[in-house]
Amino acid sequence: MKKREFPEKKVGEMGNTVGEFRKKLKIADIKGGPDECLNRVGQTVVVMGWVRTVRVQSSVTFLEGNDGSSLSNMQCVMNSDAEGYDQVESGLIATGASIWVQGTLVASQGSKQKVELKVEKVVVVGKGDPSYPIQKKRVSREFLRTKAHLRPRTNTFGAVARVRNALAYATHKFFQENGFVWISSPIITASDCEGAGEQFCVTTLIPSSREAADSPVDAIPNTKNGLIDWSQDFFGKPAFLTVSGQLNAETYATALSDVYTFGPTFRAENSNTSRHLAEFWMIEPELAFADLDDDMACATAYLQYVVRHVLDNCKEDMEFFNTWIEKGVIDRLNDVAEKDFVQLTYTDAIGLLLKAKKKFEFPVKWGCDLQSEHERYITEEAFKGCPVIIRDYPKEIKAFYMRQNDDGKTVAAMDMLVPRVGELIGGSQREERLDYLENRLDELKLSKESYWWYLDLRRYGSVPHAGFGLGFERLVQFATGIENIRDAIPFPRAPGSAEF
Template sequence: MRSATIKEILSGEGLLREVTVNGWVRTFRSNRFIALNDGSTINNIQCVVEFENFDESLLKKINTGAALKITGTLVESQGRGQSVEIQVKDIFVHGTADPEEYPIQPKKHSLEFLREKAHLRIRTNTFAAVMRVKSALAFAIHKYFTDNGFYYFHAPIITGSDAEGAGEMFRVTTLDEKNPPLNKEGEVDYEQDFFGKETNLTVSGQLEAEAYAMGLGKVYTFGPTFRAENSNTSRHLAEFWMIEPEMAFFDLDANMDLAEDFIKSVISYVLKNCEEDLEFLEKRLLDEEKTKPQAERSEMALRDKLRFITDNNFKRVTYTEAIEILRNSKPNKKKKFQYPINDWGADLQSEHERFLVEKHFKCPVILFDYPAKIKAFYMRLNDDGKTVRAMDILFPGIGEIVGGSQREERLEVLKQKMAALDIPEEELWWYLDLRKFGTAVHSGFGLGFERLVLFATGMGNIRDVIPFPRTPQNAEF
């Protein structure tokens, strides 16, 4: 008999039919009731064992964490908490779990403890729910771009350029770390390295995606990126995934239209297709909020926060307007901002972004036309010479979630910007070629996938929405 998933069994029809299911034991009560879960749903299925029908030595192998194959008859449940249960006819033990050693016991574990058991934490309801939502988001992202005429592009992971200009990159080398070859100047001779030059792990696939957009029209990347920032905050990872669409013939307005429609679409998808997991995560978040001081509690339940995105038009505001709003706000005048806003040109912090979304406009916000000095070299310079065609999308509870811009398509202007930042033309000769041969208006944006998952699941730490987090001093598993 073909085994079925628990999700299939619980959503199917017909009692008194024989079913076979595989899964892991969550609990085994009174040597009679097995709560089995296979990861297909937040729900367990209860399997009822008649003690006298099974050898005692077999039943002793059934503990929390054990993997079982169970065959039996699906019947209406006699107990509370489930509509159906399995009257067990046969049990096969795939693998046991010593209760003295198995760490994921049926009790509340702290998230910090579970990070130390990242290889096993997926067997908890919380992490299984998060990862199912994450999977649904990934599918929704690919579906959206495919339905809208985009082509999926794999950007290189190893690169010789720094798209962000931050310089905080992981080096890739095969040279002897204890005795590297040196050149005449006494510096490491990267010409003898594997790639013949200094290379790093990518911080972004944007520049390469621009090249392919200028031939395919609309492309998107969805792949791993790396930042060597020594940051231990709840919002930073050294390895994470990025979604980066690039579109030829799109100006900033078209870019903002696409970004808003894209985000609404993928969040609508999980609201529709992840109801049980979101309900569980919402309850978990409400329980967690009760332990916080009143001032730190969220004003919206999880699904209300998601609907806040899908049901509202995004307010579009220039950086200059936003600075005036913030400068004249009560928190700024009463010095309640950790980073006071005084002058035009300040780099906005999360507290400022959240004030604009949650307190002032009370809807998602797109800020645009930022000062050139606080944005990357590839963003198109406005006619005022001071601002660039950049845009950031701001969400409640998180601040910036998307960053993008209209790209600088004018060769001479791009050269001037690179020179001002000491970016060598020979390093990005191919990027300049795109402006020499058939240049055109084009735009794009970047969305950190784990940031989106963090928002969609209500989790408080980004290390809990990626299977095996990579952070400073931590590359376990």
């Protein structure tokens, strides 16, 4: 069989300028719009993508191709006289193969689509091996986690990726439109923002050379007291993967007024659950000259903005989630976008839970940290699906940097609860008073030397400021209805799992 080459691009002579970049024509462009681009009927187009299905009939062959730009496939109709048809006969064009197709758009004979591509020429760019593991139309999400490199080719994970992209775009758009400056916070840090100690250590003290492979622990330098000699490490001190960009964002908020970070964070929590990841992304804005009320208003406006963006711009994917993942997800998101958020104090929330005619797994009392079952009861049952903001938590269950209220028992902290997820956003007014912050560090036996630069912000032009953190994967879960957080990120990292 004669080998068919992928259509070549013309290369200019030496000294010519680089060609103009042009956006590729995607399936989403062809099939988008209210009339599914019937105005393109008669046009000759090129489509590139991956074969989803091949149906060979007596007089015609149907290919379903997808390029990832939309949930919809492009139906390609081939007669035996199409150039490259022998690749169908030989089995080269099979599920999983990548193809280049040229043809004319025609009105479809079927009811599933308005236009289809009458193929004039097809080229196999990359053949699909028969061992392709996602041949079936539907496979379990558990199985697909073991094939994270291929799962974006499925309907579910392609849709999750597009909605995740839309949420990320809307995040930047919201903050940029509201005068915030994006800050890239460090991945490696010597600080523990949460004070919980659940951090991944970054070190070069453990040898990676083959000579020390048999006894790497013996090669770690020690002090005279038998402790690890961190002075010989790369940074000269213990260093960790960041658990939050908040403290660093505060430094820029006290100079640029309103800033936000959006990047990866890490927790060495040994929690092998559907709610936890070891690596996840966080959105963390900081507002200068702001209090807790400003913080809650910003969080509410942000969430409603990104939800509206997804509903307006990911309609096909949201219909898919509404049909196959969570019936009612669109209504739930519309409620968030349109309803007023309920606000109540932690003390009132505890009272509400104590009166609930429901038995909780975790006992409820003032001073307890609210669990997911408590949060979901409040937003899903007590307030009938309305988002709820709980404020003024006991200081003993919150972080050192939160501003102490006048009662001496609570801090100006807030959590935003949403149906199905529970806590989606956590924030607070930060403690801007140097003496209060130093006392709190002492109470928690945290080293003031480690936070010297953070304390400096209170020495030199301190201002009231506030901010919040949002786990991006939980937002993706909330928007899509996906139950397991490991399906809300391209390559999940969890205890015992860092394959890809």
